[in-house]
Amino acid sequence: MNSSEVANLLEVSVSTIQRWVKQLNLPMNRNERGHYSFNQDDIELLKRIKEQIQNGALLQDIAPIQEKQTRKGTIKSLENEKTVEKLAERIRELELNLNTKADSVASYQLLQHRREIEDLQCQVKEMTKQLETVQNQLQELTRPSKMQESLIFDHGDLKRKKKNIVRSIFGF
Secondary structure (H helix, E strand, O other): OOHHHHHHHHOOOHHHHHHHHHHOOOOOEEOOOOOEEOOHHHHHHHHHHHHHHHOOOOOOOOOOOOOOOOOOOOOOOOOOHHHHHHHHHHHHHHHHHHHHHHHHHHHHHHHHHHHHHHHHHHHHHHHHHHHHHHHHHHHHHHOOOHHHHHHHHHHHHHHHHHHHHHHHHHOO
């Protein structure tokens, strides 16, 4: 029984039950949440305490109750050791499968990255070739053509001929 059930049974408040347990240092069991858990012997002890208080005894005057003997319980032994072993083996298998899956995913990602890098390298090579072609074309455009060179040369000869004609006429 919990504190509120015992309090209802004894017709007192929950805080009264808790105060009796604390002030009289009663060895009560607690559940996993830390709440008091009362059995029939505990309830009888609390009934006697209530009777003493109703008869006029003060809580401080109530003789400390001798500690009850430590409760003995049975610890459940592993009933199904084979089941536990099977579960442990299954967990190991799942962990192994998980590791294998993680390895395969990592391998796939590495291969995918390698393909992407190779594609990028091919694109860089193609762009390098295109750049060289454009540079060659630019050089050809900036170089004077043979026709322009011949015209310039011929033009120089024309000036000389004109000068020679003028010199011959005027006698310089």
